Amino acid sequence: MDANETATVRGWDPLVKLTHWGIALAVLVNGVFTEEGSDWHVWVGTGMAALLLVRLLWGFIGPKEARFSAFPPSPTRAADHVADIVAGRKLAHASHNGLGALMAYALWATLGVVAVTGFLMSGVPGTASARVEAPMVPAVTAPLAPVAEEADEEREEADEAEEGEGGEGAEGGEGPEWIEEVHEVAANLLFVLAALHIGGVLFETRRSGPAVIRRMTGGVRG
Amino acid sequence: MGRRAWVLAAIVLLQAVAAVFFVGDALADVREDGWRAHVLVEGTIALALVAGVVLGALELKRMLAEAQRSADALAVARGALGELVAERFAQWGLTAAEADVALFALKGFDTAGIAELRGAAHGTVRAQLAQVYAKAGVSSRAGLVALFFDELLDGVAGPR
Numbered sequence: 290m291d292a293n294e295t296a297t298v299r300g301w302d303p304l305v306k307l308t309h310w311g312i313a314l315a316v317l318v319n320g321v322f323t324e325e326g327s328d329w330h331v332w333v334g335t336g337m338a339a340l341l342l343v344r345l346l347w348g349f350i351g352p353k354e355a356r357f358s359a360f361p362p363s364p365t366r367a368a369d370h371v372a373d374i375v376a377g378r379k380l381a382h383a384s385h386n387g388l389g390a391l392m393a394y395a396l397w398a399t400l401g402v403v404a405v406t407g408f409l410m411s412g413v414p415g416t417a418s419a420r421v422e423a424p425m426v427p428a429v430t431a432p433l434a435p436v437a438e439e440a441d442e443e444r445e446e447a448d449e450a451e452e453g454e455g456g457e458g459a460e461g462g463e464g465p466e467w468i469e470e471v472h473e474v475a476a477n478l479l480f481v482l483a484a485l486h487i488g489g490v491l492f493e494t495r496r497s498g499p500a501v502i503r504r505m506t507g508g509v510r511g
Numbered sequence: 512m513g514r515r516a517w518v519l520a521a522i523v524l525l526q527a528v529a530a531v532f533f534v535g536d537a538l539a540d541v542r543e544d545g546w547r548a549h550v551l552v553e554g555t556i557a558l559a560l561v562a563g564v565v566l567g568a569l570e571l572k573r574m575l576a577e578a579q580r581s582a583d584a585l586a587v588a589r590g591a592l593g594e595l596v597a598e599r600f601a602q603w604g605l606t607a608a609e610a611d612v613a614l615f616a617l618k619g620f621d622t623a624g625i626a627e628l629r630g631a632a633h634g635t636v637r638a639q640l641a642q643v644y645a646k647a648g649v650s651s652r653a654g655l656v657a658l659f660f661d662e663l664l665d666g667v668a669g670p671r
C-alpha cells in the first residue's frame with residue numbers, strides 16, 4: 290500500500306471485498322450461466338445469500354467504515370453528493386458516498402428479495418424436497434415421477450417442472466406463480482441496478498480518480 | 512495482518528455458507544418430518560456454525576483494528592523520530608547546511624551521494640560532516656546513527 294493512498298482513504302477490508310466479489314460473481318453466474326432453478330443455480334444462490342447475511346452482520350459489528358452508521362441511507366447525503374458532482378468537488382469518502390450508499394442498500398434489498406423468493410421456490414439444495422428431485426436427472430427423457438407430477442400439476446412450464454418447488458410437502462399449492470414472478474422481476478431489477486452501479490463506479494472513477502475502484506479491487510495486502 | 516485477515520474472512524464466509532445450508536436443511540426437515548433427533552443434531556450444527564461466524568467476524572474486526580493501531584503507531588514513531596532528529600540538530604547548533612548533510616548521512620548516503628544531491632563538492636561535504644560529528648560528540652557516521660538508535664531502543668532489554 291503506498292503512503293499517499295493510505296493518507297487519503299484506506300481500502301475496503303477483506304470481508305467487504307470478499308462478499309462484494311463473491312456476490313457479484315454469484316449474480317453473474319446465476320444470471321448468465323446456470324439453468325434457472327437447477328441444482329447449481331440454487332447452490333450458487335445459497336452461497337450468495339450467505340455472503341449477503343455476513344455482509345449485513347458486518348454492517349452492525351464491523352469496522353467503522355463498513356458499518357451502516359457510516360453510510361446511512363439519506364436523500365440529503367445523496368443530494369449533497371450530486372451537488373459535489375455538479376460543482377466538481379472531489380471529497381474523499383471513508384465509506385460510501387451519498388449516492389453509492391443508496392445504491393448499496395438498493396442492491397442489498399433486491400438481493401434479499403431474490404434470495405427469499407428463491408428459497409421459497411426451491412428449499413435448500415440437498416434438503417428433503419431437493420432430494421426428491423435427485424432421481425429426476427433422467428427426467429428429460431422419462432417424464433416426471435408420478436408423485437412430483439401430481440404435486441406439480443398446476444405448474445405447466447414443462448421443462449422447468451423438474452424443479453419441484455417445495456416438493457410435495459406443506460401447504461398444498463406449492464410455489465405459487467407469484468413467487469416465481471417476484472423472483473424473476475427482482476432478478477431483472479438486480480441486473481439493471483448492477484449495470485447502473487457499475488456505471489456509477491466508472492463515472493466516479495473518471496471523475497475523482499482510480500482510488501474509488503482500487504479500494505474494492507486492491508490486492509491481498511490492502 | 513494482511514494474509515491472516517484474508518484467511519479468517521474466507522473461513523467466516525465458508526462457515527456462513529455452511530450455516531445457511533444447515534439452517535435451511537433443518538427447517539425443511541422439521542416441515543417434513545417434525546422434530547426428530549436428526550433435526551436436533553442439524554440444529555446444533557447450525558447453531559455452532561452461526562456462533563462460529565459471529566465470533567470469527569468479531570475476531571476479524573479485532574485483528575483489523577490491531578493492524579490499524581500498529582500502522583498508526585508506526586506513523587507516529589516515524590514522525591516522532593523526525594522530531595527527535597530535528598530537536599538534536601538544534602541542540603547541537605547545526606547550521607542549515609550541516610543539518611541537511613547530517614540528515615542525508617542518517618539516511619545512509621555516503622559522501623559522494625550527498626555531494627551529488629546537494630550539488631556540492633566532495634571536500635565541502637566532508638568538512639561539513641566533520642563539523643556535524645564534532646558538534647554531536649561522535650567520531651563517525653556509525654556513531655551518529657547510534658545516538659538516535661540508542662534512544663529508539665530505550666526501554667528494550669538487551670540480551671540477558
Ligand code: HEM
Nearest residue numbers: 315316319320325326334335337404407408410411473476
Ligand atoms: C444470485 C442471484 C440470483 C439470480 C440473479 C437469479 C436469477 C433467476 C432467474 C433470472 C430465473 C428465471 C425466472 C423465470 O424466468 O421464471 C431464476 C429462476 C429460479 N431461481 Fe433464481 N436467481 C438467483 C438466486 C436464486 C436463489 C438464492 C435461489 C434459491 C435458493 C433461486 C432459485 C431459483 C429457482 C428454483 C428458479 C426456477 C423458477 C422456475 O420454476 O422457473 N435463485 N432465477
Ligand code: HEM
Nearest residue numbers: 305313316384385386389393396397483487490501502505
Ligand atoms: C452484479 C454485480 C455487482 C453487484 C451485485 C455489486 C454490489 C455492490 C454492493 C452491494 C456494494 C456495496 C459494498 C459494501 O458496502 O459491502 C458495492 C460496492 C462497490 N462495487 Fe459493486 N457490485 C457488482 C459489480 C461490481 C463491479 C463489476 C465493479 C467494478 C467495476 C464494482 C465495483 C464496486 C466498487 C468500487 C464499490 C465501492 C463503491 C464505493 O466506494 O462507494 N462492483 N457493489
